[in-house]
Every structure is written in C-alpha cells, then in structure tokens.
Amino acid sequence: MDVLLNDDERLIAESAREFVEGECTIAVARAMESDALGYPPELWKKVAELGWQGMCLPESVGGSAMPLVYLGLVLKEVGRAVAPLPLHSTAVASLAIAGDGSEAQQKKYLPAVVEGKSVMTWAYTEQDPRFVPEAIKMQASAQGEEFVLNGTKRFVDNFVAADQCLVVARTTPGSKGAEGLTLFIVDTKSKGLSETALVTLAKDKQSEVVFKDVRVPKANVIGAVGQAWPIVERMLDRGTALLCAQMLGAARKDIEMAFEYAKLREAFGQPIGAFQSVQHMCADMVIYVDGGELLTFEALWKLDQGLPASVEVSQAKAFCNEKCEAAVRNSQTIHGGIGFMMEFDLHFWFRRVSAWSMRMGTAFEHRARIAQALIDRPGKVILGRPVPVTEVA
Amino acid sequence: MYFAYTPEQEALRREVLQFIKENVTAEVTEEMEAQAAAGTRGRGPKMAALHKKIHARGWLGIAYPKEYGGQGGNRLSQYIVEEEFVRVGINIGLGGSGAPAIIAAGTEEQKRYYIPRLISGEIHFCLGFTEPQVGADLASLRCSAVRDGDYYVINGQKMYTTTAHSSTHIYLMARTNRDVPKHEGISIFLFPMDTPGITVRPLWSIQNNPKAPQGTTYGESRTNETFFDDVRIPKSCLLGEENKGWRVGSMGLNLDRVGASRYLISVRRDEDIVNWVKTNQYDGFAPGKDPAIRDKIAEMWIEAQVCRLMTMRSMSIVEHGGNFTYEGSAEKVWAPEHGVRTTEAITQMLGPYGSLLSSSPFAIEKGVFAHNVMGSFQSGINHGSVQIMRDQVAKRGLGLPSARRSTKKAEAK
Numbered sequence: 001m002d003v004l005l006n007d008d009e010r011l012i013a014e015s016a017r018e019f020v021e022g023e024c025t026i027a028v029a030r031a032m033e034s035d036a037l038g039y040p041p042e043l044w045k046k047v048a049e050l051g052w053q054g055m056c057l058p059e060s061v062g063g064s065a066m067p068l069v070y071l072g073l074v075l076k077e078v079g080r081a082v083a084p085l086p087l088h089s090t091a092v093a094s095l096a097i098a099g100d101g102s103e104a105q106q107k108k109y110l111p112a113v114v115e116g117k118s119v120m121t122w123a124y125t126e127q128d129p130r131f132v133p134e135a136i137k138m139q140a141s142a143q144g145e146e147f148v149l150n151g152t153k154r155f156v157d158n159f160v161a162a163d164q165c166l167v168v169a170r171t172t173p174g175s176k177g178a179e180g181l182t183l184f185i186v187d188t189k190s191k192g193l194s195e196t197a198l199v200t201l202a203k204d205k206q207s208e209v210v211f212k213d214v215r216v217p218k219a220n221v222i223g224a225v226g227q228a229w230p231i232v233e234r235m236l237d238r239g240t241a242l243l244c245a246q247m248l249g250a251a252r253k254d255i256e257m258a259f260e261y262a263k264l265r266e267a268f269g270q271p272i273g274a275f276q277s278v279q280h281m282c283a284d285m286v287i288y289v290d291g292g293e294l295l296t297f298e299a300l301w302k303l304d305q306g307l308p309a310s311v312e313v314s315q316a317k318a319f320c321n322e323k324c325e326a327a328v329r330n331s332q333t334i335h336g337g338i339g340f341m342m343e344f345d346l347h348f349w350f351r352r353v354s355a356w357s358m359r360m361g362t363a364f365e366h367r368a369r370i371a372q373a374l375i376d377r378p379g380k381v382i383l384g385r386p387v388p389v390t391e392v393a
Numbered sequence: 394m395y396f397a398y399t400p401e402q403e404a405l406r407r408e409v410l411q412f413i414k415e416n417v418t419a420e421v422t423e424e425m426e427a428q429a430a431a432g433t434r435g436r437g438p439k440m441a442a443l444h445k446k447i448h449a450r451g452w453l454g455i456a457y458p459k460e461y462g463g464q465g466g467n468r469l470s471q472y473i474v475e476e477e478f479v480r481v482g483i484n485i486g487l488g489g490s491g492a493p494a495i496i497a498a499g500t501e502e503q504k505r506y507y508i509p510r511l512i513s514g515e516i517h518f519c520l521g522f523t524e525p526q527v528g529a530d531l532a533s534l535r536c537s538a539v540r541d542g543d544y545y546v547i548n549g550q551k552m553y554t555t556t557a558h559s560s561t562h563i564y565l566m567a568r569t570n571r572d573v574p575k576h577e578g579i580s581i582f583l584f585p586m587d588t589p590g591i592t593v594r595p596l597w598s599i600q601n602n603p604k605a606p607q608g609t610t611y612g613e614s615r616t617n618e619t620f621f622d623d624v625r626i627p628k629s630c631l632l633g634e635e636n637k638g639w640r641v642g643s644m645g646l647n648l649d650r651v652g653a654s655r656y657l658i659s660v661r662r663d664e665d666i667v668n669w670v671k672t673n674q675y676d677g678f679a680p681g682k683d684p685a686i687r688d689k690i691a692e693m694w695i696e697a698q699v700c701r702l703m704t705m706r707s708m709s710i711v712e713h714g715g716n717f718t719y720e721g722s723a724e725k726v727w728a729p730e731h732g733v734r735t736t737e738a739i740t741q742m743l744g745p746y747g748s749l750l751s752s753s754p755f756a757i758e759k760g761v762f763a764h765n766v767m768g769s770f771q772s773g774i775n776h777g778s779v780q781i782m783r784d785q786v787a788k789r790g791l792g793l794p795s796a797r798r799s800t801k802k803a804e805a806k
Contacts, residue, residue, distance in 0.1 A: 001395060001396065001397065001398055001402075001469055001705055001708065001709070002394060002395045002709045002712065002713075003394060003396065003702060003705050003706045003709045004394070004706070004709045004710070004713065005394060006394065009394060069394060259791045259792070259793065262793060263792070263793060263794060270794070271793075271794050273787075273793035273794055274793065274794040274795065274796045275796065276780075276783075276784065276796060278793075279783065279784060279787035279788070279793050279796075280780070280783040280784075280787070282786075282787050282791055282793060283723070283726065283782075283783035283784075283786035283787045283790075283791075284726075284783070286719070286723065286786060286790060286791060287723050287726060287727050287786070290703070290706075290723060291699040291702070291703070291727065294699065294702035294703065294705075294706065295695070295698060295699065295702065297394055297396075298396045298698075298702060301394055301395070301396040302396065305397070315694075315695045315698050318691070318692070318695055319695050319696075319699070363692075364688060366691075367687075367688050367691035367692055367695070368684075368687065368688070368691070370691035370694060370695065371687035371688065371690055371691040374667050374690065374691065374694060375667065375670060375671055375681045375687060375690065380668050381664060381667045381668055381671075382664060383660055383663060383664050383697055383698075383701060384476075384701055
C-alpha cells in the first residue's frame with residue numbers, strides 16, 4: 001500500500017505540467033471557447049509527439065501500453081491548464097476499441113489516434129440523462145452487411161472535432177435494460193447525421209446528434225451484436241475515472257489561486273488569509289481535493305490491475321462532483337467580486353469544474369450504484385475489503 | 394502508487410484474524426466490558442494473559458527497532474495487526490503511548506528502559522497535557538516543575554488525564570521557565586504514577602450512564618483530573634532538553650492523530666449500519682430499501698473511504714521516512730467530522746430506535762449508535778480540536794499567514 005507517486009509517475013506528471021504550462025496558456029483556452037472546432041489541431045499534433053493519445057494504447061498500434069494511472073496524471077494536468085484538447089473523449093473511445101475491439105478494428109483506427117491524426121468521441125446519452133441501459137432507445141436494424149441507425153444522442157463531447165464516434169444502440173427490437181445493446185464505430189461524416197451545438201457553461205463542444213438512416217458496416221461492431229453492455233460499462237467506468245482526474249486538476253489549480261489571493265489581498269490591515277474564517281475554508285478546500293484525488297487514483301489503479309472497480313469509480317465521481325464544486329465555490333467566495341469578472345481568469349476553472357461535475361453520472365446516480373453493491377448483495381461488508389463482498393464467510 | 398497489500402501482508406492479516414478467532418473469546422470480551430464499566434485499574438487477568446500471548450507472537454511494536462524490543466518491521470504491517478485488534482476492541486497500538494516522542498527525543502538509557510516495556514505493556518503512560526482553562530491553547534499551561542538539585546518538584550493540576558487511574562506512568566508537560574515566551578518554557582517529564590504527591594480523581598463522561606457497550610469506539614466512560622503536590626522526581630525524568638518540550642510534545646501528538654485506532658473510531662459505524670440494514674426491517678418496512686436512506690448510506694460510505702485513504706496516505710508518508718506537513722492534521726479534521734456526520738445520519742435512519750441506550754429493550758446493536766451520539770464529537774475535540782487542525786492545515790500546508798498570535802509570557806500561577 002503506497003498512495004504516493006513513485007518516481008516514474010512523478011516524472012510523467014511533471015513533464016505534462018511543464019508542457020501545458022508552456023503551450024496551453026489561458027489565452028489558448030479563451031480563444032478556443034469561441035472556435036468552431038474547439039481545439040487547436042497543431043497542439044493536438046504536439047501532444048501526439050509526446051505520446052499522450054497513445055499512452056495506454058497497445059504497442060501493436062504504436063502506443064506505449066502504459067497504465068491508466070499515467071493517463072490520469074496527464075489528464076489532471078490537462079484539467080489544471082484547462083487545455084482545450086479533445087483528449088478525454090478520444091481516450092474513452094480509443095481505449096474501448098483497444099480493450100474490446102477486434103485486431104482489424106485496432107489496426108484500422110488506432111494508429112491515426114496515436115499519430116494525432118484522429119479525434120474520437122463516444123455517444124451514449126439520449127433524452128434520459130442517466131447512465132443506465134434503460135436510457136438507450138436508439139435503434140439499429142440489420143440490413144445485409146450493414147446496420148441502419150435511427151435516433152438521437154445528446155451531450156456528445158467534441159463531436160464537431162471527431163472523425164469517429166462510438167455509438168450505443170439497441171439491435172434487438174423490444175429488448176429492455178442491458179439486453180440487446182450493441183456498440184458501433186460510426187464515421188462522423190456518414191450520411192444521415194446532423195449536429196446541433198449545445199451551449200454549456202464550460203463553453204466546450206457538446207452536441208446533439210440526430211441519426212437518420214445512418215448506415216454502419218457490420219465490421220464496425222465492437223464485440224458481439226447485442227452483447228455490448230459489459231463493454232459499455234467498462235468504457236464508462238474508465239471515462240468517469242479519467243474525467244475525475246481532469247476535474248481534480250482544474251479544481252486544484254483553482255483553489256491554489258484562492259490560497260495565493262488570500263496571501264496578497266489585504267483587508268482590515270492584514271492579508272485576508274490571516275483570518276481564521278478564510279483559513280478554515282482553505283483547509284476544507286485542500287481536504288476536499290485531496291480526498292477526491294485519493295479516491296480517483298485508487299479507482300484508476302484498480303482498473304489497471306483488472307480488479308472490479310465500479311464501486312471505486314462511483315465513489316470518486318460522487319465525491320468529486322460535490323466536493324470539487326464546493327472547493328471552487330469557496331475559491332470564488334474568497335476572491336470576492338473580482339472572481340466574477342470576465343477579465344479575471346478564475347472563471348475558466350470554475351465553469352469547467354461545474355460543468356464536469358454534471359457529466360458522466362450525478363452524485364445521486366453514483367451513490368445509487370454504491371448502495372446497490374453495499375446493500376443488495378449478500379455478505380458482510382467490511383471497510384477496506386472489496387465491495388461487493390467476494391468471499392461470503 | 395500501489396493501492397493493495399502485498400501477499401505477505403495479506404497473509405499476516407489472515408494469521409491475526411485466525412489468532413483473534415481462537416483467543417478473543419466471549420470470556421475475554423466480558424472481562425473487558427466489566428473492567429471498562431467499573432473503571433478499575435489495568436487489565437484483568439484474562440486480558441493480561443492474552444496481551445502476553447500477542448506479545449509472544451511478535452505483533453507488538455512491529456515497526457520499532459529490535460534493540461528496543463520491537464521487530465524492526467514496517468509500519469504498515471504494524472498497522473494491519475493494530476487494525477484487526479481494534480476491530481475487536483483491543484487497542485494494542487502505541488499511538489498515544491509516548492513511544493514515538495521517546496524514540497525521537499529520549500536518551501539512549503530512556504529508550505532502552507521505556508520502549509521495550511511500552512511494547513510489552515509493562516509500562517503504560519497517561520498523558521498529562523491539558524489543564525483547567527488551557528485546552529486548545531496548550532502552551533499556556535501552568536503546572537510547574539522547579540529544579541531542586543538533582544530533582545524537579547512538580548506542582549499543579551492536569552485535566553482529562555484519561556487512564557491516569559490505570560497507567561503505571563505519566564507523560565507530563567510542565568512549565569520550567571516563566572520568564573520567556575510561553576512556548577519556550579515548557580519541558581516534558583516521564584515518571585511513575587505511584588510517586589508520592591499524586592492524586593487522581595475520576596471524571597465520568599456522559600457516555601457512562603448507562604455503560605457504553607463494548608464496541609462503542611469513542612472515548613472512554615471515565616477520564617480523570619490529576620493533582621500534583623510537591624511531587625519530587627529525579628532530573629533523569631526529563632525527556633529531551635529543558636524548555637524544549639513544546640516541540641517534543643507536538644511531535645508526539647502529531648503521530649497520535651493518525652493510525653488504526655483513530656481511523657476505526659470514525660468509520661466503525663459505517664460498516665455496522667450497512668450490515669444492519671441488509672438484514673433488518675420493522676414490520677415490513679425495510680430501511681435498506683428506502684432511496685433516501687440508501688443515498689445517505691452511500692454518501693457516508695464514500696466519506697469513510699476517504700478516512701481510510703487519508704490514513705493510508707499518512708502510513709505511506711511515514712513508510713517513506715517523510716514528515717507530515719499538513720496531512721496528519723487534514724486527517725484529524727476529516728475523520729472525526731465524518732464520525733459525527735455518520736452518527737447523526739444513522740440516528741436519522743433509525744428514528745426513535747436510534748435513541749435507545751445499551752440497557753434499553755429494543756436497543757439496536759446494543760445501543761452503540763445512541764452512545765455514539767454522546768461520544769462521536771469527542772474525537773474532534775481531543776488531541777487537537779478540528780479548529781486547531783484547520784489552522785495547521787492552512788498555515789503549515791498552504792502557507793497562509795499567521796493570525797496575530799499572543800507571545801506574551803506565561804501567567805503567574
């Protein structure tokens with residue numbers, strides 16, 4: 001048991017920070033909020049040279065086959081810089097192909113990801129925003145060597161920048177819940193797709209995408225037809241834990257700005273950081289972000305080891321949703337009026353942490369998942385041992 | 394990062410669990426309950442025999458050097474053993490023992506005398522820190538130690554000297570200089586409780602009526618106030634240098650704020666409530682199926698995981714030979730406050746049944762939840778309150794400036 005970074009992990013984190021601090025200034029983030037694509041392609045190329053896109057992809061496609069924890073450390077730095085890179089959505093999709101796609105699919109799609117020539121995303125949510133299989137209504141019907149997709153996906157991240165999108169749809173008509181779902185790789189240039197921009201408080205690129213008779217080759221099915229739920233669950237768990245890492249990086253930077261501000265800003269003849277009312281807020285902020293980090297990296301580490309980690313992922317996201325939000329809200333409070341000003345940079349972090357806390361599962365959803373594992377499964381629960389209980393004594 | 398125990402550590406845990414199954418019998422538990430209820434001195438004969446057996450297995454003081462009676466093992470192995478024993482109500486940790494401070498500041502002779510005896514349980518310290526009107530502002534303490542040839546003479550009063558009635562020795566913080574800023578005139582002394590001139594009087598906590606059941610992990614039913622009237626002790630009782638006791642004392646406290654016992658105090662009830670709702674219902678109403686209760690249970694469970702991981706962070710830092718900047722204090726904010734939040738949440742899940750104490754019919758889990766209502770906040774008050782801990786996180790961890798702090802000289806007695 002060692003929750004501290006080892007030398008390799010520290011090196012990854014430090015070099016990622018050095019890069020984003022040099023290349024992803026807040027001016028870049030500011031410019032990209034009103035950019036059509038939402039990211040600078042030349043920056044995407046540069047991070048490919050650093051190997052970020054291929055970090056956890058297999059060596060057979062040019063990747064580095066590193067642990068997910070490393071990508072978590074990188075995404076933490078991406079979040080810290082609020083760097084406008086489609087790394088998270090690309091990672092979610094490409095890791096699903098790497099984990100559950102065929103060798104042919106890996107060879108076809110992943111080298112371009114590694115080289116920084118491809119941006120990927122994934123589409124799960126429809127009208128019902130929950131990450132439960134019941135929320136999937138989109139139909140995919142087999143016609144010859146193709147499937148024909150009809151329906152609507154919402155909150156698709158970076159759809160405008162992506163060339164491939166993983167799509168979850170129902171291939172068994174009338175199926176319910178986790179049965180009859182299939183995961184497709186869909187070319188975003190396919191005929192029958194139409195996109196409408198959603199305007200989020202993070203001002204990132206989210207879309208509603210309508211599928212009207214979109215034809216997808218059968219070769220683009222990941223895994224077996226109708227058997228996608230375990231694949232999708234893994235994809236969402238990885239994506240959720242990675243999003244926590246990104247959110248924590250942003251929250252950490254945000255609260256550090258508050259600590260520095262509290263040392264400089266004077267009121268009543270002393271720095272406001274000398275007042276215990278402010279000090280105690282700051283202490284809570286660092287405890288919240290530390291707590292989120294411990295939960296998140298435990299989840300990522302367990303995913304790396306191939307251990308059951310759904311509970312750990314949900315622990316991390318439920319906690320980060322509420323506690324990162326509380327931390328950056330405190331930071332706004334400490335900054336006072338200036339924190340609300342457009343020309344002051346703090347809002348970039350605040351708006352993103354807020355928006356990310358609403359994505360990939362609310363605190364209620366994740367806690368419901370934990371409660372299910374704790375209460376509805378047999379066996380005596382013991383803190384510090386796996387949940388659901390694996391050995392019933 | 395490595396979020397698991399090694400196969401050797403897992404094997405150690407299994408070995409300890411097996412030992413507990415075979416040796417912590419109902420008779421031992423009954424004796425512990427009777428001792429605690431009566432507030433009597435020391436361990437009962439069954440517990441003393443069991444402690445000897447645990448010592449013989451080499452499970453006490455695992456992380457302490459061999460020359461001082463330890464095993465020269467790692468801190469995490471010691472943690473694992475402590476955790477399993479605390480779970481059955483036996484605190485074998487050297488957390489509040491004074492041992493870490495003696496290792497850090499003691500003479501070779503003191504280390505060779507005290508550490509093996511603290512490990513074996515032959516010596517047990519009570520802490521003589523706080524006093525009436527002192528509390529969080531510990532450096533304002535007045536209990537005095539005046540040098541007289543080869544002796545010091547102690548006069549004054551100490552409060553909340555828990556276990557003073559059952560301890561062989563006291564670890565006392567006293568003033569040795571009144572003419573310097575208050576932090577710079579404090580020294581630490583180690584001496585036997587049977588030294589003439591010491592009087593111990595019981596103070597009973599609100600948890601005592603009726604007796605808290607075994608397994609109520611917060612605080613003690615009994616604490617004490619201790620009086621010192623011209624207590625003469627040899628100068629060799631001084632720990633560290635004269636007037637440098639503040640640093641030594643803070644160090645001992647810092648290590649006391651983390652560890653298996655402190656962690657489990659705050660999270661035991663999280664396990665209990667999950668396991669209780671899994672198997673209980675009232676006349677067809679199953680609290681475990683209620684969505685609001687399920688949400689709260691999961692929320693508290695996550696908080697408990699943060700307690701665990703913060704403890705693991707402290708262990709990791711110690712294991713790497715590092716020192717805490719703020720991590721120990723952060724843990725001492727989060728865990729006790731979680732203990733309070735979860736206690737209150739659980740009582741809201743149980744409604745009026747949550748109010749039933751140990752001696753009542755229909756008491757749930759022997760009334761531990763109700764007893765915890767009276768005790769859970771203690772953990773956030775003793776050994777540095779959560780407010781003091783937040784001050785430390787802000788100043789030591791985040792470098793925020795000090796509020797104007799009084800450096801005036803100690804008040805006359």
